[in-house]
Amino acid sequence: MKTNRKKKGEKGYLAYQKKAVVLRTALLFALSLAVFGIGLVSTGHKENLLTIVAVLGCLPASRSAVNMVMLLRYHGISEEDAAQIALHTKNLDSLYDLVFTSYEKNYEIHHMAYRADCLIGYTKNADCDAQKCAGHLRGLCAQNRLQKVDIKIFKDLSKYINRLEQLQSMQEDAVSKEQDTEGSRAERLFALLRAVSL
Helix, strand or coil: CCCCCCCCCCCCHHHHHHHHHHHHHHHHHHHHHHHHHHHHHHHCCCCCHHHHHHHHHHHHHHHHHHHHHHHHCCCCCCHHHHHHHHCCCCCCEEEEEEEEECCCCEEEEEEEEEECCEEEEECCCCCCCHHHHHHHHHHHHHHCCCCCCEEEEECCHHHHHHHHHHHHHCCCCHHHHCCECCECHHHHHHHHHHHHEC
16 A cells, blocks of 8 residues: 655645644544443443543543644645745755744744755744744754854745755855765754754
8 A cells, every 4th residue: 555654844744744643633532432432331331440441542642632733733835835946946955844843932934945054944924933933943953063054034935936046056065065974964954953843
């Protein structure tokens, strides 16, 4: 059976995750309800061991429900925006559909690209504070020894596309090209971004 499983950073990841978490939440609650029903039918009253099992089964179901509510708040990149961006990212490392969480706010970023120590992102979400998101990501990079990464988040698609074109024409400097034991700088940065995203 062929699966269309999406990984973090791929276009369509949020839509896939939403479907998966809704299905998982429904199944977990249905399982708890079934266990409770079996106990009620078999004993004739709700005070039985299977009721305790059903209640304990609600714990993972509730956790899944929290994840579901969190994910349902966000939408992935639109097909139109993705098509426009794809025309300008042929030689760039890119990520799609990321949601970064912080103590203060959550930041939905529809697309990110990286080259030569420049990380840029685009969000269509009106509630996303682009400057605070960039600051949050700078802090994460500094904590993970990825200094000197210039980070800018755009809310205007045309300005983002202009910056993508500028990045396309940039040459990677020697430092960015160097490989270390953990892989290239871009790979380390993208691994961090995937790890801290929903």
